[in-house]
Amino acid sequence: MAEGPTVIVSRQRGAEPQRRAIEDTLLSRCTSAGYHAVTVPHLYHIAHRSPMWDEIAAIRGPVALVTWMHPRPAEWTLRSHAPGLAIVAAVDLARCEDAEAAFEAIRDAVAPSDHPGSLRELSADVTARWYPVIDRERCTSCGHCLQFCLFGVYERADGEVVVARPDLCKDGCPACSRICPQGAIIFPLSDDPQIAGAPGTLMQPDAAARRMYYVRTGRQCPKCGRRPEAGELTGLPANALVCEACGSPLAEGEASAKASPVHDEIDDLIDALDRLAAGPGSDGS
Ligand code: SF4
Ligand code: SF4
Numbered sequence: 001m002a003e004g005p006t007v008i009v010s011r012q013r014g015a016e017p018q019r020r021a022i023e024d025t026l027l028s029r030c031t032s033a034g035y036h037a038v039t040v041p042h043l044y045h046i047a048h049r050s051p052m053w054d055e056i057a058a059i060r061g062p063v064a065l066v067t068w069m070h071p072r073p074a075e076w077t078l079r080s081h082a083p084g085l086a087i088v089a090a091v092d093l094a095r096c097e098d099a100e101a102a103f104e105a106i107r108d109a110v111a112p113s114d115h116p117g118s119l120r121e122l123s124a125d126v127t128a129r130w131y132p133v134i135d136r137e138r139c140t141s142c143g144h145c146l147q148f149c150l151f152g153v154y155e156r157a158d159g160e161v162v163v164a165r166p167d168l169c170k171d172g173c174p175a176c177s178r179i180c181p182q183g184a185i186i187f188p189l190s191d192d193p194q195i196a197g198a199p200g201t202l203m204q205p206d207a208a209a210r211r212m213y214y215v216r217t218g219r220q221c222p223k224c225g226r227r228p229e230a231g232e233l234t235g236l237p238a239n240a241l242v243c244e245a246c247g248s249p250l251a252e253g254e255a256s257a258k259a260s261p262v263h264d265e266i267d268d269l270i271d272a273l274d275r276l277a278a279g280p281g282s283d284g285s
Contacts, residue, residue, distance in 0.1 A: 131166030
């Protein structure tokens with residue numbers, strides 16, 4: 001693999017001609033300016049164990065990543081497979097006015113070399129996928145997602161929590177992104193900008209989902225010291241005094257208490273995930 005500034009272009013998934021034309025114009029602009037250009041299928045959909053990841057990981061020198069995704073999830077999707085890459089820019093084509101604007105964003109981040117550019121097209125199997133991407137700059141490896149997920153998507157490796165079995169994740173389920181205390185879990189294809197890791201947004205832990213975490217894992221809430229159970233978190237009056245972290249009912253004047261409505265959605269969330277865990281037909285349908 002050639003050294004020097006490389007532009008990796010992650011192709012759109014599907015065959016929208018306008019987007020394809022933008023990609024091709026950008027590739028031509030980059031190669032004639034002296035960049036090494038590499039095209040890959042849509043990064044997020046490439047198989048977890050694809051040999052193509054090794055080819056990408058072998059790229060040396062600064063890398064500008066161009067995708068149709070928000071920059072943060074795009075970068076962490078790539079880093080999860082090729083942690084040693086020197087990614088200096090992540091450009092979201094959807095936010096560029098045209099190919100020239102994308103080219104300028106690349107050139108602002110890394111100058112082309114004096115040598116002739118090149119184009120290499122890498123291919124790999126892709127299927128529609130849905131799984132979490134971890135922002136390692138935010139993740140503290142606390143393990144909450146690992147304890148919470150019923151499907152074995154996460155595991156701990158060398159002390160770090162990693163997405164080990166992404167294809168066990170349930171389509172459309174973003175539940176663990178709602179309980180991560182660091183806002184580190186991203187689902188790049190979510191319609192919700194926070195969950196999808198849109199620029200300027202950060203997923204805030206969702207109070208109801210955090211309560212579900214304590215109920216499910218039986219862990220002690222570090223804020224109030226209780227181990228809440230599902231039954232005691234529902235049916236409380238809207239102005240009940242509850243722990244803001246786990247939703248346990250608190251006595252008047254207890255430390256770390258905050259008046260907050262407790263939602264029946266805790267039970268709904270637990271039921272929904274239990275049904276998913278039990279498999280098709282478990283809802284009686
Ligand atoms: S819950 Fe968030 S911070 Fe904790 S291990 Fe999972 S991703 Fe990392
Ligand atoms: S979204 Fe649901 S199934 Fe997927 S990793 Fe998170 S908790 Fe597990």
